[in-house]
Amino acid sequence: MGKTITIAIDGPAGAGKSTLARRLAGRLGFLYIDTGAMYRAIALSARRLGIGWDDAGRLEELARESRIELLAGGRVLLNGEDISQEIREPEISEGASRVSAIPGVRKALVEKQQQMGREASVVMEGRDIGTVVFPGAAVKIYLDATPEERTRRRLKDLAGRGLPAEFSQVLSEIQRRDQRDSTRADSPLRQAPDAIYVDSTSMNEDEVEEALLKIVRERTSNGKEVTG
Numbered sequence: 001m002g003k004t005i006t007i008a009i010d011g012p013a014g015a016g017k018s019t020l021a022r023r024l025a026g027r028l029g030f031l032y033i034d035t036g037a038m039y040r041a042i043a044l045s046a047r048r049l050g051i052g053w054d055d056a057g058r059l060e061e062l063a064r065e066s067r068i069e070l071l072a073g074g075r076v077l078l079n080g081e082d083i084s085q086e087i088r089e090p091e092i093s094e095g096a097s098r099v100s101a102i103p104g105v106r107k108a109l110v111e112k113q114q115q116m117g118r119e120a121s122v123v124m125e126g127r128d129i130g131t132v133v134f135p136g137a138a139v140k141i142y143l144d145a146t147p148e149e150r151t152r153r154r155l156k157d158l159a160g161r162g163l164p165a166e167f168s169q170v171l172s173e174i175q176r177r178d179q180r181d182s183t184r185a186d187s188p189l190r191q192a193p194d195a196i197y198v199d200s201t202s203m204n205e206d207e208v209e210e211a212l213l214k215i216v217r218e219r220t221s222n223g224k225e226v227t228g
């Protein structure tokens, strides 16, 4: 197999990473890997099994033993079962943020992510892809937007799924997650020194897609990584 290319997209909750990473992967013909879905799968599995979201020992074991598959089209399978819908519940967002602070859980999932990136060219999105999972990624993007704009997008997304919510409540949930994700001891959310910062606050999805594609094309050529 030839050399694979990794595009890393990190940033806070609601910055548009999932939509843009999926679109970018489609344009490039790469696999799209949503690493947040993997932390969500562990949080859901723990809740079903009655394992506390702070039970480090059992969660680590669960993360090592769980078979998580990320299928084309965004479907997520846990040990063969489709959990795509359930992992998007607000309670599971909170649980994923909590289980993702546990080093043993991170270690198990990071190993799975690294394996996926070795097997194929990927656009991988999360919090620590450019800093920890693939520090040597060909292209690193840090996608950001103001908390208020991210709240508006999350509300729109929830409304689209028939789940109306309060602006102030969603904003405070986003801020609490930002705080936890960026202050945890292990692999906190932060911009890699060599990542390109993209502020999507006043851009629409098409504009962000074009901006990201331009960054990727500047750093790769004919599918080959431009080194140095």
Ligand code: DC
Binding pocket: 013, 014, 035, 036, 037, 039, 040, 093, 096, 097, 098, 100, 101, 125, 126, 127, 128, 129, 177, 181
């Ligand atoms: O991207 P998301 O909202 O689906 O992620 C859910 C949680 O998982 C988020 O609060 C932080 C955590 N996460 C992480 O710690 N590292 C990643 N690479 C991806 C997500």
